[in-house]
Structure formats: structure tokens, C-alpha cells
Amino acid sequence: MNGGDELAAAPAGPPQPLDWKFSQVFGERTAGEEVQEVDIISAIEFDKSGDHLATGDRGGRVVLFERTDTKDHGGSRRDLERMDYAISRHPEFRYKTEFQSHEPEFDYLKSLEIEEKINKIRWCQTANGALFLLSTNDKTIKFWKVQEKKVKKISDMNVDPSKALGNGSVASSSTSSSAKPYIANGGWPEKSYSCPSNDFTFPPGGIPSLRLPVVVTSNETSLVARCRRVYAHAHDYHINSISNNSDGETFISADDLRINLWNLEISNQSFNIVDVKPANMEDLTEVITSAEFHPNHCNMLAYSSSRGSIRLIDLRQSALCDSHAKLFEEQEAPGSRSFFTEIIASISDIKFAKDGRHILSRDYMTLKLWDINMDSGPVATFQVHEYLRPKLCDLYENDSIFDKFECCLSGDGLRVATGSYSNLFRVFGCAPGSTEETTLEASKNPMRRQVQTPSRPSRSLSSITRVVRRGAESPGVDANGNSFDFTTKLLHLAWHPTENSIACAAANSLYMYYA
Template sequence: MQTISFKWRISQIFGDNTYTEDIDEKDKISTLEFDKTGDYIAVGDNNGRVILFQSDNIKNQSSSESDISDREIDIEESENGSEKEKEIEDEFIKKKKKQRLKYKFYTEFQSHEASFDYIKSLEVSEKINKIQWIKRRSQSHLLLTTNDQSIKLWKIITKKIRSFDNINSKKEQKNLNSENNFHFPKMEVTQVEKKSTNTKIYGDAHVYNINSISLSCDDETFISSDDLRINLWNLERSDKAFNIVDIKPENIKQLSEVITCSQFHPSECSEFIYSTSKGIINYADLRQGSKCNESVRRFQDVKNLEKETFFDEIVSNITDIKFSPCGRYILSRDFTSLKVWDLNMENQPLSTFYFHDFSHNRFNELYESDYIFDRFKCNWSGDGKYAMTGSYEDYYYIFDWKKNKGMLVDCSKTTTVYSEFYDANSEPNNENGFFENSENNNKLSYNSEKINLRKKILDLSFNPNNSFLAVAATNILYLFTGDEYKNQQSEKQNQNEILM
């Protein structure tokens, strides 16, 4: 059969890509999100800052230069190949280079500040937990940002400062009767300012730390969730929220699970999902009642009902969930697996992809250092064909979930990255290698002694309209372009086999 590999190309890098152990915790990226058009990227960090990047596809905007030179990007990988293969590769690179997106810095603002809650005697971190873009209704941008305790609505306005040019000088005023010396003043744009304004603060509705927010498809309401409750907000009203889920028991000692994430359906504004620390996904509909505690459908893998050890219960904690773009499937992520669920099948997932093989030998260390509680995010491609999530050592996974194939991509490379899909259900054959290709299934294996747990990719976001991926690797933002690339040599072999 014809082999198809996924060709990833690093387009840009924002941040210092020289990794050091002394990275300031405040500079680490905590969340990122594309807007619905794919023309803007919002990045939040642990210091409460939000940085926006703009695509060069927007009209009347000057193009920006990449942080990586074209010479670095276009390095040929097939040095040992034939001249004809190199010519095909050059044509492919030139064609894709014209279509490649470029992003540039747009603006930056301080969204949240560190504070102290005197009633609870608790320090509130300024870390940005989640960002949500709101569909544009005017020339300004609207987005929601949240830390542990408050949600803010921000409005970013672009203001053009104009001034008169070609004003007649005093020397020219002596001969104003001459047509050559008289100039009509022209109004020209001399400066463009971007102003960020906090228009609303949605606060005092959560007792526990907010873990996620999600905007409905009508862009009028959104939900916010903490460990025990989910609230429904209207964008126009910041003084009142409606509680729609409350799992807090009468006796707090009987608490057995907490809410970890929530999301609205992409096309039904009354339906939403939320996950719990028990590995359960709850599907609720607001049309069935104002309280959605009981009127829910529960998705749980029957294989995980029997927890053998204490660590099995911890790693089954769902850290993120996402609806597919079509709304029929759900993607869930826990510490050791990524699962795809069908809304019509509650007892088991359609596909399950396992990783972090090294963790089974290091559970004690992971627990003592709190790395076992890392909140890895997951995401879909714009067409829903691929599912992706982050890992340690600045690697991330991409899965073709319908074909049950997967691959692992290295963010540290600054040249073209070729990665073959491997059988996602196969086991690695080489237990002593560190990210080495297995000969049979091309799966990458781990050496538990060499894994650097401080280097990790917690969040990534896929452009909804292009094959373009934004990856947050600690304090660095990587932007990738990717295409399915057919191996020309394999295609020739297949044609010869058919002729024979």
C-alpha cells in the first residue's frame, strides 16, 4: 500500500528556544486559543498576561518576518535521494511556502493580577486558566479570560491616529498665488494604537477555583466550572449567574469526585458536557431542567470500573474534554490515554490511544512531585480527522483516530519534520531506547530514566480553517504547518506492482 506521512514544518517560534532549568515560572504559557477565523491567536501565561498574534492574511496589514529564516525552514531531508526526488521536493516546498501562514505580534495586556482573599485567607494566582474568543460584531475584538476566581470580558480596539501632511510652510506662503507652491493638506494615518479595555468582571460566583469556561454557539451565554459547581452566565449581565450543576454533598466528607472540565456543544446552545475525576463524562441538556445533576447521560469506560491500585484512580482523572467540530464525538484526555467517544455509545470509547509508557515505573516519583496531576489538554483538527495532545520532552501526539494510527512530533527541531504514522494499538518493542523508532511498528518508546518531566507541552490549538498548529512548550510558542505528503518512491513501487 502507498505510505502516507504527515509533513510538519516549523513556521515560526516566539520566545527563547534555548531550554534552561531556571525558567521563570511566571513566563510559562498556561493556555492558548485560535479565534474562529484562525486569523488571531491568544496566548495566556502564569503572570496574568494575554498576548495576541495576528495573521498576515488580513488585508491592509504589513507582512511579518518569521523568527526562523527561510534557509532553516527549507532544509532538504532527502539528501541521499535521487535528483528527481529532490526536484519533486523543491516544487512541493515552493508551492507550500506561498500558502504558508505567518503571524506577528498584535498587542499585549495584563488581564489579571495576583490578589489575596481575606475572607478565605487564600492567595489568588494571576495565572490565566482559559481564554475564549467571542465572535466579532464590530471592528473590535472581544474575548473572555479567567484565573482561579474571576472572569473578565476584554475589548481590544484599534485606534488610528491621523494628522495633516503637506502643510504649506512659511516660505511658501509668500508665493501662494503660484499653483506649484500651494499644497492642499492631506489627512494621513501616522500611528495605530491598540487599546485593551476591561468591560465586565464576572466574579463572586465561585467558591472554588475556576478550571474552565466555555462559550455557547449563540455567543450570548457561557458556562464556568469549578471543582463542585457549574454556573451559567449571560454576557450582558455580570452581576448574576445561574447554578446548573452542583455536586457538593451535604456532608463534605462524603465527597468522592470533583468536576475537572466543561464545554458547550458546538451547534446546540442548550447542551453541554462536563468531566469528573472518576473518569466520567456527563452529557446534560438545559431543556430538561434548570438543574442538570441527575438528568444526564454518563460516558464511562467499563474497563476502568475496577481500580486495582491507588494510582490507577489518579491517572483516570480526565483533565480535558472537547467536542468534535461536527458535535457527534467527544475527545477526552487523562494522564496515560486519549479517548474518542461516540454520543450513541456510553459504555466504551470508539478509540483509545495509550502513551506515557514510562510512568508505570515512576508513579511514586510522579505523585510526590505532583507531576501526576499535570493538566494536559487535547484538541481536534479543523476537519475533525485528527486528534492531538501534548507530552513530555516537548513532544506531542497526533492521531488519525478513524484509521487507528498515531505519530509523535518533536518540537525542538527547527527543520522539516517527517513522521510516519504507526499502529496506535501496538506495543513498543524497544524498552531501552529513548524515543527510538521500533522497526516493526514505528512506535516511539521511552527510557524512564531519561525523561525530563519539567519539559512538557500542556496545551495546543489547531487552526479551524487551515492545517496550522500552535503548540505551547513551557515558555515557547511553536507554530507548525502540516500537510499529508505522499511518498513518491512508495507510489512508484505500487504502480510497478499493479503493472506486474
């Protein structure tokens, strides 16, 4: 091999850190405005194309947004080149429609109130220009179809009101006395018949003409959301996850102890494929916290547990998947165990990378990236808010330690993101040699909290060690000297499937950023 070949074969360096910019905000709060509980966003999801975005809130509503910067602008190729449109473009969305997905219910058998809060939203395959999506609260999953329909309007009446009026009277000149105006159906105007409501007799000669509306279809369209299926009464515990299969026909729903497999077209039957409920509930040691299908292989799915483990199962092995194909968990460092160890090890969310090779998991303190071909430990670990470790006792007292943060990956698999407190979210580079680590705030100035931090040692995906930043000693202050607020937390966020764009929820506001 000559020098030129060696130069060509040399691996490219890690990608440059992204420069994040504010794009849009929906539902921005004014200073001092009180947020209603029902308006707080509880779920965010892009569809597979990235042209649509759905959010769910605690009031049981689903709001849809559509992308506006991908419309066909027409014109010749020369005009488009002159506009240089593609270079300056970044994803922009507009409000499309909203509908009430779930209502509050009450289980009279168990004396249990079922709140309307949307836990998860998942997009299904589109068909014939219609959008399909699944939404779930704690107990019930619904399958929605959203499509445009032409508006029907009343254009005219079948009888001219100037020729016929109700109760047998007609519109005629007061001077005309000899002529007897004709009324349809043989009615005569000389005598007015006022029939009481309980008298069903017809007047002599019949009744006057009925005025009926003429309905025509206009060119205007409106979006109509219709519930196609309701999948209910299959979970004894709260549903925490739903996930579509790559076959386009089935999906799973998971609660604390069971995972059920559904067919989209059959709402009255599901198959229990995972059951971790012990014979004696006193022997219960862990619960299911999240579950997701493999993006490419319809027979594989992964689920996480409250003990920090991820199990990969193969549906071809048996009808009830009691045994896992692979188990991913990190070995506990000797001497590091404390009262909070098990609590903060609980995984709140898992996501498959687009290629299906890696799984991203989020526990309370860290993000972990796993290679499904290597179950000895995570290939990368990212400290999200290590400065909170001395405050775990306070976090336990105010229940913040049980907050469930979500995570997401970029479409190219080079970066990961997750939320934190004070409406902050973190973006990490996970490519070999990358030192990218960005802190952004959900506001119109996302880089307000960003400061220059010492660069970390370069590392590859095969490296497990990470630099641990200690938090500042003063209470309520993060590693950069900024105060943090446990009441403002960024739990939900989603990464655009094909572009570097992130949507995240801060209370009732939806913020969007691009790079």
C-alpha cells in the same frame, strides 16, 4: 448494481500521515537562559476564523497574534495564478498586542492569595472590527474588547510663544523703551507679579494668555484593550473551565463542584446549573475537571470528572441539571485496579469535535474519543506515554501524576493531538483504518525525536482495542530509547480550526507547526 457502481461506492482509504514542519517560534529561549515563572504560558486559543491566536501566562498577561498570510495581495487573477500563492501558503502569525488581564489579589476573609495566572481564554464573536475575548484566573472572569483607535496628537499651541510668555512678560526687543507692548487680557509688562502658591489674587489688569494644546486626530492607529465586564464572586473553588455558547449571548464557568451560566451583558448575576457538592463534604467522591458547550446545540453541554466519566446534560430538562442525559465512562478491566487507578483515570480536558458528534478526552495516560450516540465506551483509545506506567510511583512522589494535559482535534476531525513530557506532543489519526501516530518535539526540528515504529494493526472508530507499547526498562528512557524529562512538559496546545497547523507552548516559548 454493476461493477463500475461498486467501484465508485468503495470507501476511500485512510488519509496519508501528515509531514509536520516547523513554522514559527515566539519567545524562543537561548541556551542556558533561565525562565521566569510569570512568563510561562498557561493558555492557548485560536479564534473561530483561525486569523487570531491568544495566549495567557502565569503573570496574568494576554498576548494576541494575528495572521499575516491572508492579507489581500491585490493584482489580477493572472498575476495570482503566476505567483502560485495558494499552494505554498501556510499560516504565519505576527505579534499584535498584549495587555494585563489579571493582577494578584488577596482574599482577606479567607486569608487566601489569588494568583494572576490565566487559566483559560475563549474568543467571542467579533463585531464592528473589534475583537472580544474572555479570560479567567482562579476566581474572576473578564470580558475584553480589543480594537484599533486613531492616535490623537498635539499639533500646536493656541498662542504663539514668541508673542506671549508666562508671568506677564513678553518677548520684545531690549532697545524698545517707549512702546508698551500689549498682552492679552490687559496684562502689562512693566511689573512682574510673582504670586505665591497660597495667594489666589489676580494681578491688576488680569492674567496673561493661557497656552493650551491643540489636539488633532492623526492617521496612525493603536490597539486598545478595554475590560467591558468583570464576572466575580460566583465561585468558591478554583475555576478550571470557561466555554462560550453557540448562541453568542451566554457562557459557562466551572469550578471543582459547580457550573454557572452567565449572560455576557450581565456581570452581577449567574445561574447555578450544576452542583455536585454533597451535603457532607466527607461524602465527596469526585470533582468537576472540565466543561464545554456543544458547538452547535446551545442547550447541550458536557463536563468531565476526576473519576474518568463524562456527563452530557440538556439545559431544557430542568433549571438545576442534577441528572445527566448521557453518561460516558469506560468499564474497568477486572484485576487491573491499583493504588494509581483512580488518579490516572481523572480527565484533565475535554473537547467537542467541530461537528458535535464526538468528544475527545484526555486522562493522564491516554486520549479517548467518544461518540455521543454510543455511551458503552470510547470508540478509540490512544496510548500517549505508556512507557511511563512502570514509573507511576516516581511520578506520584514528584506530583507529576497530577499534571493536567490538554487535548485538541483537527478541524476535519481526522486527527487528534495532546502533549507529553520532554516537550513532546503526539498526533494520532482517528479516521477508519488510520495507523498515523507521530511524536514531535517543541523545537525548531520537530522530527528530531521521531523514529520509525512498527505499524499498528488497522482499526476503525468502532474498535476499542489498541496496541499497547511497553516502555523501556531503564529509568528515564521512553519507548524509542530517548531520555525523558519530567520538568519540561507540554501541557497546552491548540489546533487551527481550518488548517493543519498546531500551536503549542513549551514553558515561555510558543511554537507553531504546519503540515
